Amino acid sequence: MMSKGGLKRKSKAASEIPSSSLADMAFLLLIFFMVTTTFRKEEDRQVVFPEAEATEKLEEARKDVLHVFVEADGAIYINDVRYTTEQVSNVIAPMYAENTGMVVMLRSDRDVSYVQIDQILKELQAAGAVRVSFYTNLEQRMSRERR
């Protein structure tokens, strides 16, 4: 009787998958994702971006990307501070000196007149920040054909 019970208990322990560490693993994953998630520092602006079919994902790390917002009325924002066009090169030059791998992401409204963009590009050139990306939303072939 005793030996039979002992046998039963032993076989029961071996047949179960050890799940005591499952919670630890799940929490580790949870903490990993919570720590690695970075939230955008800037507030959202009312900007409608142009669409382009050739839109490509930028390979640069997030810390190497500087966002320059241009709103429909021509207002320029860098890190949530409004600047005039003439100030742009003075603002960006020290940032570029700190990180020469920087890419300027120009997030401009689709209806801004081109003269404004041209002035900003000249300011970026003066600051030495020659790697520029124009932020666009991916355009689907279907919507292009409909247009």
Added chain:
Amino acid sequence: MALMKKKNRPGGEIPTSSMADIAFLLLVFFLVTTVFDEERGLSIVLPEADNEVEVSPKNILFLMVQPDGLVNIQRGENPQIQAGVRASEISAIWRQELSNNANLIAAVKTAPNAPYRFMIDVLDQLQTAGADKISLQILE
């Protein structure tokens, strides 16, 4: 005595078997609700400030973007201007021109009062066609 011990044991422990389920539920919730803000766009490298390169005019394809979004095309030194080209036709034109001249450079000249999106349309077409030598200028 042995029987009593067995009965006491389940009550004395905090049930942890559902902990993994709770943790995974949280994990799945965060995975699903996270929106990655991708950095995407049309990349271009501007020429450096005092490093202007002289290019023979015959290697340049001028694309003049008008305020209404239509494009006037001038091929190199040829004074003839092909007017009123739609932006969507540019990638085909570029491919054809490039097959005639492999050193071709696209000069996108945009009118100052033209909306930015028309320049992007042309740049998009050029990049779709695989152009890598693109110059952005303002139309004077």
